[in-house]
Structures are given as structure tokens and as C-alpha cells.
Amino acid sequence: MEKKFKIVYLDPKTLIPYEKNAKIHNEKQINDLAEAIKKRGFDQPITVDKNMVIITGHGRTQASIVAGLSVVPVIIRDDLGEKEVAAKRLEDNRLSSTDYDALRLQAELKDLIEGDIEVYGFDERELNVLVGDMTGDMATADLVSDLSLETERQKDEHDIITKEVAKEDVRLVDVMGFKSIPARAAIQVGDLLAHMEENTGKEGLDAFLAYADKVSKEMYGEQE
Numbered sequence: 729m730e731k732k733f734k735i736v737y738l739d740p741k742t743l744i745p746y747e748k749n750a751k752i753h754n755e756k757q758i759n760d761l762a763e764a765i766k767k768r769g770f771d772q773p774i775t776v777d778k779n780m781v782i783i784t785g786h787g788r789t790q791a792s793i794v795a796g797l798s799v800v801p802v803i804i805r806d807d808l809g810e811k812e813v814a815a816k817r818l819e820d821n822r823l824s825s826t827d828y829d830a831l832r833l834q835a836e837l838k839d840l841i842e843g844d845i846e847v848y849g850f851d852e853r854e855l856n857v858l859v860g861d862m863t864g865d866m867a868t869a870d871l872v873s874d875l876s877l878e879t880e881r882q883k884d885e886h887d888i889i890t891k892e893v894a895k896e897d898v899r900l901v902d903v904m905g906f907k908s909i910p911a912r913a914a915i916q917v918g919d920l921l922a923h924m925e926e927n928t929g930k931e932g933l934d935a936f937l938a939y940a941d942k943v944s945k946e947m948y949g950e951q952e
Contacts, residue, residue: 740774743780753790771801773785775803775804927942928942
């Protein structure tokens with residue numbers, strides 16, 4: 729469907745948030761978005777229905793208020809029925825979620841940071857991870873082991889363990905059903921391993937196995 733939409737400029741405080749909006753925006757995200765708006769402007773219109781209830785752009789609306797904007801670009805979708813509005817709202821939230829090519833993201837971020845360009849939306853830990861000394865041909869599976877000091881230590885420990893294990897040991901991929909994870913989840917996996925070590929008082933593989941044993945016993949009780 730080809731349709732031209734008219735953009736009007738309205739006070740963001742007059743736009744009504746949808747009370748059941750499924751997409752969550754935390755305070756840091758809103759503040760970062762506000763800083764980005766103040767730095768580089770507001771050029772992505774908010775869409776609302778005929779009753780001025782926000783369809784898409786809840787985060788941008790909040791951020792524009794924080795940034796002190798008196799007007800923002802708005803598209804009023806008075807051509808959509810109630811069900812179509814609901815569908816568009818869910819589609820926008822779902823279809824805007826995507827994964828990234830970690831190495832391309834890293835290369836572009838590194839270029840901007842080295843050029844003293846501030847990039848909003850990434851916390852300090854993510855920037856330290858993504859703008860590290862990684863090579864362009866590194867595989868995503870290898871990238872996981874370099875994403876934090878904790879996972880770097882685990883990589884060294886893994887090399888030692890690999891030399892010591894017996895041939896009958898089972899590969900993790902045979903048990904877990906996967907051999908790699910998306911790069912965007914690597915920080916959380918590092919955090920999980922750190923939690924296992926803190927919880928069990930062990931390190932590396934020993935912490936993983938001890939924690940797995942603990943969970944198994946909690947679920948099924950002591951095994952014969």
C-alpha cells in the first residue's frame with residue numbers, strides 16, 4: 729500500500745502513551761536517547777492514532793520530553809481501525825528487534841570512538857568489550873571468549889582443561905545441543921559464569937558442573 733503521510737509538529741506532552749505498551753524503556757535508555765536527540769536532532773516521526781494515543785515512538789516521546797523539546801514530528805494515522813492500530817504497534821516492536829553482525833558493529837564503533845565521536849546507547853562495559861583489539865576474521869564463537877576479563881580467564885583455563893580431559897569425556901555441544909551463541913549474549917553468559925563461581929566457590933568448569941549438580945538436585949532430589 730502506497731500512501732503519503734502528512735507530518736505535523738506537536739508538543740510531546742500532549743501525546744498519550746498506550747497503557748498496555750509491551751516494549752519496556754528503562755531510565756538509562758531514555759536518558760541516552762535524550763542526549764542523542766539533543767546532540768543530533770529528532771528526525772524520526774512518532775505515530776499516533778486518531779485519538780492521539782501513541783502507536784510507535786513511546787521511547788522517543790519520553791526522551792523528547794527529557795530533552796526539553798517543545799514540538800516533535802508526528803504522523804496521525806486516522807486511516808487505521810482499532811485492530812489495525814494494535815497490529816501495527818506489535819509489528820513495530822517485533823520487527824524493529826534485530827541481531828547485529830558483531831564484527832561490523834565493532835569496526836564501526838571503534839572508528840567513531842577513535843574519532844572522538846560519542847555514541848549513545850552503549851554502556852561503558854559494552855564499549856570496552858566491543859572496541860577491544862579483535863581481528864576482523866575472528867569467528868563469532870571465538871568472539872565470546874574475548875568479551876570480558878572473566879571470559880578471557882575462562883579461555884586460558886579451557887586450554888589447560890582440554891589437555892587434561894580423557895577421551896571418553898562428553899563434548900558440551902553433545903549435551904547442550906549448541907556450540908555457539910549470538911555475540912550479543914556473550915556478556916550475559918560471562919555474568920552467568922561469574923554467578924556460578926560465586927555461588928559454588930569454584931572456578932571455570934568445576935563451577936559449571938557444581939552449579940549444574942546443585943540445580944539437578946533441587947529439581948529431582950538426590951540421585952542414587
